[in-house]
Amino acid sequence: MFQERHPLVGRNLSGAGPVSIRPIENCARFNLRVAPADLAAAAAAWGAPLPSAIGTFAAASGRIAACIGPDEWYLIAPTGDGDAIVAAFADLYAITVHSLVDIGHREVGIAVEGPEAAKALQSSIAADVAAMPVGGARRTIIDRVQIILLREAEDRFRIEVWHSFADHVWHLLAAIRREFELGL
Structure with missing residues (x-):
C-alpha cells in the first residue's frame, strides 16, 4: 500500500500567492465496484457514507x-485503516458481489489551493472546473493524464493521479502556478 519512493517527497509550492500546490x-x-442496490451493505463495510450520485463525494x-x-467508487482512508477496510470487504463477499481493489501503490495526491485554484486548473482541464460544486468529484484529463478531481472547498481541490504521472502533473501545475505568480 505504501510507496517507499514517493515521487513528490520534499516538494511544496505553497504560500501567500494566488495558487499553491503541495503533495498530500x-x-x-x-x-x-458494487451494484447500487448493495450500496448500504458496502457503506457498512466502508464504515462511512458512500454517495449514490455520480460526481459527488462524501467525507467522514x-x-x-x-x-x-x-x-464505481474511489475510496481514500488513513493508511492505518487499510487492513481493516480489506477485512471488512472480505466479509462482505458472503452477502454481496463486489470488487475492492487496493490502488494505494498506484496513486498519489496533490492539493491545489488558493483563490485562483479553479482558474489554474481550468488552464489544463477541458471540463468546466469553476462550475464544479464543492463536494464534486470527477474522473477527467489534465494534459493527457487521467486524474480524479475532488473539489473539497471553494478554493481547494484534490488531484489523485497515477504514481508514474505524478511528476509530470506536478511540473505542469508548478508552471501554471508560476504564471499566476507573475500575473500572466
Whole structure:
C-alpha cells in the first residue's frame, strides 16, 4: 500500500500567492465496484457514507468516498485503516458481489489551493472546473493524464493521479502556478 519512493517527497509550492500546490500525505486508496442496490451493505463495510450520485463525494471519519461511475467508487482512508477496510470487504463477499481493489501503490495526491485554484486548473482541464460544486468529484484529463478531481472547498481541490504521472502533473501545475505568480 505504501510507496517507499514517493515521487513528490520534499516538494511544496505553497504560500501567500494566488495558487499553491503541495503533495498530500500517503493514504490507503481503493477502487470499489458494487451494484447500487448493495450500496448500504458496502457503506457498512466502508464504515462511512458512500454517495449514490455520480460526481459527488462524501467525507467522514477521515475517509473520502467519491462516486465516479454508476457502480464505481474511489475510496481514500488513513493508511492505518487499510487492513481493516480489506477485512471488512472480505466479509462482505458472503452477502454481496463486489470488487475492492487496493490502488494505494498506484496513486498519489496533490492539493491545489488558493483563490485562483479553479482558474489554474481550468488552464489544463477541458471540463468546466469553476462550475464544479464543492463536494464534486470527477474522473477527467489534465494534459493527457487521467486524474480524479475532488473539489473539497471553494478554493481547494484534490488531484489523485497515477504514481508514474505524478511528476509530470506536478511540473505542469508548478508552471501554471508560476504564471499566476507573475500575473500572466
